[in-house]
Amino acid sequence: MAANMQATFLGWMNGSGAASTWVPVVTDPRYETFLRGCFPGLLADQKSYNTVWTLYNDPAARPLSAAQLTWSMLYTAQILPAGATSAVWPGGTTASADGATQWEWRTLYMPVGPAENTMKRLMVGVRPLPRGHINMANIAFVNQSQQQWRETAPTSGAWTNATNADGSPKVTSLRTSYYLDNCATVVIVCDAAGGASNDFAIGNTPGEGAAGVGGVTGGPALTWFLNHVRHEIGHAVGARSLAGVSETGNTFATTFGGWAPSSAAAIKAAPYWTASGTKKLNVGGVEADVTAAAASDWLAGLIETGGEPPGNAVTNMAGSVPAKLGAIDVAWAGQPLTGYIRAITNNGGNLAVKDSAYQFPGFTPPGPDVVIWSSRYNPSGWTKYAKAAWSACVPKMGWYSVSSPVEMFAEMYTHKYSGGALPDAVNGKTPTTFFAELEASTDTQFQTTGAATGGAAPTNPAPARPTNTLPAG
Ligand SMILES: [Zn+2]
Numbered sequence: 001m002a003a004n005m006q007a008t009f010l011g012w013m014n015g016s017g018a019a020s021t022w023v024p025v026v027t028d029p030r031y032e033t034f035l036r037g038c039f040p041g042l043l044a045d046q047k048s049y050n051t052v053w054t055l056y057n058d059p060a061a062r063p064l065s066a067a068q069l070t071w072s073m074l075y076t077a078q079i080l081p082a083g084a085t086s087a088v089w090p091g092g093t094t095a096s097a098d099g100a101t102q103w104e105w106r107t108l109y110m111p112v113g114p115a116e117n118t119m120k121r122l123m124v125g126v127r128p129l130p131r132g133h134i135n136m137a138n139i140a141f142v143n144q145s146q147q148q149w150r151e152t153a154p155t156s157g158a159w160t161n162a163t164n165a166d167g168s169p170k171v172t173s174l175r176t177s178y179y180l181d182n183c184a185t186v187v188i189v190c191d192a193a194g195g196a197s198n199d200f201a202i203g204n205t206p207g208e209g210a211a212g213v214g215g216v217t218g219g220p221a222l223t224w225f226l227n228h229v230r231h232e233i234g235h236a237v238g239a240r241s242l243a244g245v246s247e248t249g250n251t252f253a254t255t256f257g258g259w260a261p262s263s264a265a266a267i268k269a270a271p272y273w274t275a276s277g278t279k280k281l282n283v284g285g286v287e288a289d290v291t292a293a294a295a296s297d298w299l300a301g302l303i304e305t306g307g308e309p310p311g312n313a314v315t316n317m318a319g320s321v322p323a324k325l326g327a328i329d330v331a332w333a334g335q336p337l338t339g340y341i342r343a344i345t346n347n348g349g350n351l352a353v354k355d356s357a358y359q360f361p362g363f364t365p366p367g368p369d370v371v372i373w374s375s376r377y378n379p380s381g382w383t384k385y386a387k388a389a390w391s392a393c394v395p396k397m398g399w400y401s402v403s404s405p406v407e408m409f410a411e412m413y414t415h416k417y418s419g420g421a422l423p424d425a426v427n428g429k430t431p432t433t434f435f436a437e438l439e440a441s442t443d444t445q446f447q448t449t450g451a452a453t454g455g456a457a458p459t460n461p462a463p464a465r466p467t468n469t470l471p472a473g
Pocket residue numbers: 231235406407410467468469470
């Protein structure tokens with residue numbers, strides 16, 4: 001059957017309500033025969049796109065081959081095969097002592113072919129997203145990355161696997177998923193056989209709240225896998241300037257959140273810390289004179305150094321960190337800085353918290369600006385954002401939405417396309433208005449026509465590190 005007749009047929013089916021008649025008789029073999037026989041390649045028009053999804057019907061029921069075929073006919077984005085070398089992250093350069101020999105380094109994310117269930121779950125994940133968004137990045141299912149090097153001077157060499165001292169390949173098992181902007185690739189963590197290793201509910205710990213979109217009580221329920229698929233594609237969309245859209249998603253979220261660098265001085269000043277003078281600090285029955293300034297230095301230093309800051313008057317006292325936190329709370333009761341440090345360190349029990357210091361259950365920020373340690377902000381360190389954004393985002397989307405501006409956008413994106421209601425306007429920025437602009441864009445980067453081609457060509461290395469997603473579990 002000619003392609004134009006197929007388009008006519010699909011258009012008729014899509015508009016006539018005939019889907020209820022057709023879907024039950026389009027068995028798996030018929031479905032694949034229909035698609036292969038009827039279309040030369042990628043489906044261009046939206047009606048055909050919608051109708052193929054209707055015929056494909058339940059992604060959980062169709063086999064791997066049907067999922068792969070459907071993907072190839074709906075999207076220009078590639079699912080990278082095993083052996084593909086386009087998913088990379090630049091690792092800088094090194095040189096010999098005399099500078100005569102130079103090397104370049106990179107991390108190669110090694111794709112594995114998705115297992116049947118992984119591919120089915122991917123189809124569930126992308127189904128609600130605008131088609132053009134899925135074409136913004138290739139997808140790689142990855143279990144391990146390999147460090148590689150090549151000589152760049154005096155001669156140009158081939159990429160070579162780096163090895164450990166014992167000669168074994170220098171590989172790292174992935175713990176989470178990434179969006180790599182330098183090569184426009186979404187990396188989804190999986191097991192060595194291509195199975196979805198994180199396809200379990202995000203859930204919600206009582207008293208702590210949800211880690212991210214999909215775990216908030218009363219909101220959309222997602223597995224980590226589904227969150228990662230939508231979230232990483234959200235990063236790909238949020239990073240781009242698009243025709244008809246006034247700013248990038250990442251810039252929108254930066255202004256919405258009021259994100260800006262802060263400082264240790266800011267979190268050691270009002271309204272986080274308003275104490276002054278000197279007090280007797282009593283730790284385990286032993287007293288010492290400690291200034292309020294030294295106490296606030298010690299509190300902030302716990303996070304900055306991952307331990308008690310050296311040379312500090314509180315550090316010099318005997319006793320555990322939890323005991324000293326308690327003593328500071330007695331001497332200078334109710335200081336918000338102490339409350340923040342308590343919340344992120346589990347009352348002083350865990351000081352390796354730089355990566356999770358955006359999450360402070362039970363603590364209410366004292367002023368119009370929330371000050372946190374952010375390992376995901378660029379540059380990482382003390383960072384501030386609007387308390388109004390905290391109030392608008394955390395109850396709806398969970399904690400990860402306040403970990404950095406780009407994560408805020410990716411979680412908003414995930415939330416919207418998982419059926420959640422977007423947060424209200426903050427700082428004059430209205431998410432529903434922004435997403436309406438985004439969906440109306442016909443930018444050519446949302447390519448939906450033409451033959452699918454190889455992996456996106458790597459461009460200049462991005463200055464920031466890969467944008468990652470909260471590890472599952
Ligand atoms: Zn992310």
